[in-house]
Amino acid sequence: MDFDRRAMLGAAAAGMLARPAWAQKPGTTARMRTINAMMTDEPAHLNYPLFNTRIMQEICGNINESLLLFDWQFKPKSNLARGHEMSPDGMRYTFHLRPDVAWHDGAPFTARDVAFSCGVMLPQLNPRSRGAFSHVREIKAVDRYTVRFEMKEPFNAFLLSLMASSAPMMPAHIYEGTNFRTNPYNFKPVGTGPFKFNRWARGQYIHLTRNEKYWRPDQPGMDGIYYRVCPTPEQRLVAMESGAVDLAMADDIDTVVNKRMVANPNVVARSDAFNGTGEICVMEMNHRRWPFSDRRFRAAYMHAINREFLVKAINFGLGKVAHSPIPSDLPYYDDKALTKYHYDPARARALLDEMGLKPGKGGVRHRFGIMMIPDGGGYWTRMAHYIKQALSEVGLEASLESTDWPTFSRRSGNWEFDVDCNSYGQYGDPAIGTARFFLSSNIRKGVPQTNIQGYNNPEVDSLFAKAAVAVDAAEAQAHYSRLQQVLTHDVAMLWMFERKPMFFYNKRLKNVIMGPNGPADGFGSVRLA
Amino acid sequence: MKDFLRVFLSRPIPLIGLVIFVAIVAVALLAPFVFARGPFTIVGMPLLPPGAPGLLVGSDVLGRDMAVGLAYGARISLLVGITSTLCAVGIGVLLGAVAGYYGGWLDDLLMRVTEFFQIIPSFVLLMVLVAFLQPSLSSTVIGIALVTWPQVARVVRGEFLSLRGREFVQAARTLGMGDARIIFTQVLPNALPPIIVVSSMMVGTAILTESALSFLGLGDPNLLSWGSMIGGSRSAMWVAWWTTVMPGLAIMITVLALNFIGDGLNDALNPRRRR
Numbered sequence: 001m002d003f004d005r006r007a008m009l010g011a012a013a014a015g016m017l018a019r020p021a022w023a024q025k026p027g028t029t030a031r032m033r034t035i036n037a038m039m040t041d042e043p044a045h046l047n048y049p050l051f052n053t054r055i056m057q058e059i060c061g062n063i064n065e066s067l068l069l070f071d072w073q074f075k076p077k078s079n080l081a082r083g084h085e086m087s088p089d090g091m092r093y094t095f096h097l098r099p100d101v102a103w104h105d106g107a108p109f110t111a112r113d114v115a116f117s118c119g120v121m122l123p124q125l126n127p128r129s130r131g132a133f134s135h136v137r138e139i140k141a142v143d144r145y146t147v148r149f150e151m152k153e154p155f156n157a158f159l160l161s162l163m164a165s166s167a168p169m170m171p172a173h174i175y176e177g178t179n180f181r182t183n184p185y186n187f188k189p190v191g192t193g194p195f196k197f198n199r200w201a202r203g204q205y206i207h208l209t210r211n212e213k214y215w216r217p218d219q220p221g222m223d224g225i226y227y228r229v230c231p232t233p234e235q236r237l238v239a240m241e242s243g244a245v246d247l248a249m250a251d252d253i254d255t256v257v258n259k260r261m262v263a264n265p266n267v268v269a270r271s272d273a274f275n276g277t278g279e280i281c282v283m284e285m286n287h288r289r290w291p292f293s294d295r296r297f298r299a300a301y302m303h304a305i306n307r308e309f310l311v312k313a314i315n316f317g318l319g320k321v322a323h324s325p326i327p328s329d330l331p332y333y334d335d336k337a338l339t340k341y342h343y344d345p346a347r348a349r350a351l352l353d354e355m356g357l358k359p360g361k362g363g364v365r366h367r368f369g370i371m372m373i374p375d376g377g378g379y380w381t382r383m384a385h386y387i388k389q390a391l392s393e394v395g396l397e398a399s400l401e402s403t404d405w406p407t408f409s410r411r412s413g414n415w416e417f418d419v420d421c422n423s424y425g426q427y428g429d430p431a432i433g434t435a436r437f438f439l440s441s442n443i444r445k446g447v448p449q450t451n452i453q454g455y456n457n458p459e460v461d462s463l464f465a466k467a468a469v470a471v472d473a474a475e476a477q478a479h480y481s482r483l484q485q486v487l488t489h490d491v492a493m494l495w496m497f498e499r500k501p502m503f504f505y506n507k508r509l510k511n512v513i514m515g516p517n518g519p520a521d522g523f524g525s526v527r528l529a
Numbered sequence: 530m531k532d533f534l535r536v537f538l539s540r541p542i543p544l545i546g547l548v549i550f551v552a553i554v555a556v557a558l559l560a561p562f563v564f565a566r567g568p569f570t571i572v573g574m575p576l577l578p579p580g581a582p583g584l585l586v587g588s589d590v591l592g593r594d595m596a597v598g599l600a601y602g603a604r605i606s607l608l609v610g611i612t613s614t615l616c617a618v619g620i621g622v623l624l625g626a627v628a629g630y631y632g633g634w635l636d637d638l639l640m641r642v643t644e645f646f647q648i649i650p651s652f653v654l655l656m657v658l659v660a661f662l663q664p665s666l667s668s669t670v671i672g673i674a675l676v677t678w679p680q681v682a683r684v685v686r687g688e689f690l691s692l693r694g695r696e697f698v699q700a701a702r703t704l705g706m707g708d709a710r711i712i713f714t715q716v717l718p719n720a721l722p723p724i725i726v727v728s729s730m731m732v733g734t735a736i737l738t739e740s741a742l743s744f745l746g747l748g749d750p751n752l753l754s755w756g757s758m759i760g761g762s763r764s765a766m767w768v769a770w771w772t773t774v775m776p777g778l779a780i781m782i783t784v785l786a787l788n789f790i791g792d793g794l795n796d797a798l799n800p801r802r803r804r
Binding site: 232233234237238254256257259260313314316372374376377378381382385386388389399400401402 | 569570571574575576590591592664746747750751760761762763764765766767768
């Protein structure tokens, strides 16, 4: 852990000159007013919507802000939009923007940026915006600080789709008319947030520094953030325990040592920091190949796995068995609609017998590959090893395939796999985070994180479409209940467990987690405790 | 031969090495007969300490019996260590003998090739090779053989250079022996002692290298080796010491035993040291 002394001193000196009086706390040093965080691996660039993963949300959440924030009950709060109205029929949304917001390069933030972000850039790049903004007919900049969204149909999750992690505002004056994938600003991002990009030392750290002209007068409470590359789990644990870093987010600390971290008196442990994501760990099957195309095979696969053991032993109790595509603590979950697949190896064998997969030489019924997530021996690797063992008990021989991230993305996107491991987030509403994995219209070769299984069910397509535009909450619930019934009966995906990642921070900080979107809402509110 | 055995066995260090090594070989060979279940079978909760009911060395992060894992890991380590050394010695002896015996431009050419392999950091080259060939047992063996043969080639060439002008070689030539026959029946037997010493050390190095590869996740994911046991448990290092210490000890003891044997061979085969 080597600190770049010169950069730190430079940042400190700049801070001394410009910091307003309120930010001075007697006896604090630049080192104390800097947040140190970790990255398990480095992103390829910092274009938020182009690669919307958790590590990007944790970094770019400080740079690119959203129109709205959400409280713990998922009720909208003002952010870049100081107010908004919806017409009674749900066909028109009007947003009133704050007039005092500027981009980090000084350009004013206006309605043009919103129209560009929501109308052009996000639908093209951001995997969750594509579906959400497809319900929008037209985005009009009424005046400099007013934007109107005219809808094709009333889309009931529209406001939720503006959550920070789903719809970050991007600068029109930098991206409009350029190639979004090769724009040089992908490596020095410009936003409106409490922290601005300062320096990226490849292989070492990304440094954000305070935005002196931030529109919230009392933020940011800190001078800057270092995200340090910390590739191994034991290194990350030591860094957190020794206080060398202040934050450990979802994948930073292996669940093996969770108890030890929770017991640490210098550390605050939060299990609610990722509630807004609503993550489910799953396995996906390539439905184009036999026997994965057979419902009975998928059901047998589920019966063969002891998912209680998976949560309790493999993930050290962090999480809950998933029985539905919708997380059990989020709206629309319907326990009565579900077909549940409990641990029952005898039932698994019977199903395999029924479809003609009889034990052959050495008791093996079928051989196939499981593509592993390259997490460097963390819970994903352990899950794959456990599942290989559990499947062998019913005569299925899985060989584990190691990958690196580029290989994983390429093979899953091009449908070159039998079974893989993955996880998805609901992000507030099934129409935003969940539908994209089941809609036949989202079978896109070459694009990972789509319906790569090739699941195709016209009834499911139409139910998702109807549920998204239902004006009445009870009607939406009816569609989602039926969806859960169909999808679980089909075993449309192999749901393993609902993941509840932990967020740890050093006690010297406060106001770190302010809502269900957790670190994705940025660290502007963080202060010294 | 009698002399050799007397010297080798008369010293305690090589004897200890030999006893340990034989014991490890026995464990590796007998593992499937001693343990009813394979090394991947999950027998209970994870991270149970050594001495928990039925678990001599505890359980790992997946709740697998580590004693079974250590026994099966010995099979992989020895298999990789011995086969990759045999391959490396084969390549090294052949190229070193030809270079040393003929000399001239052939020697220059072969030695430049050898140097090419020696100047690249061998572990980096190995990682590239294994990643390129896809991680598996055979790619590990091939990779290790390809990065270690230059060491043998160098030693063999040196021996051949000093032996090729000796009287007994000239005598063989006068008798009308062909080059191949001279190399294999006259010179090679006399060059064997250093080759044996070097290769006994190389087995140990190969075991270490395989462990390092597996630790980094570049081993065969469907086989359990000592290195992959450490790699898979590294996040549990601070809460369950035995998950990393036990396979680490197994590697250390095996490599140490092989080095003891190598030292003993060196002493016993060296005519000056024998007296």
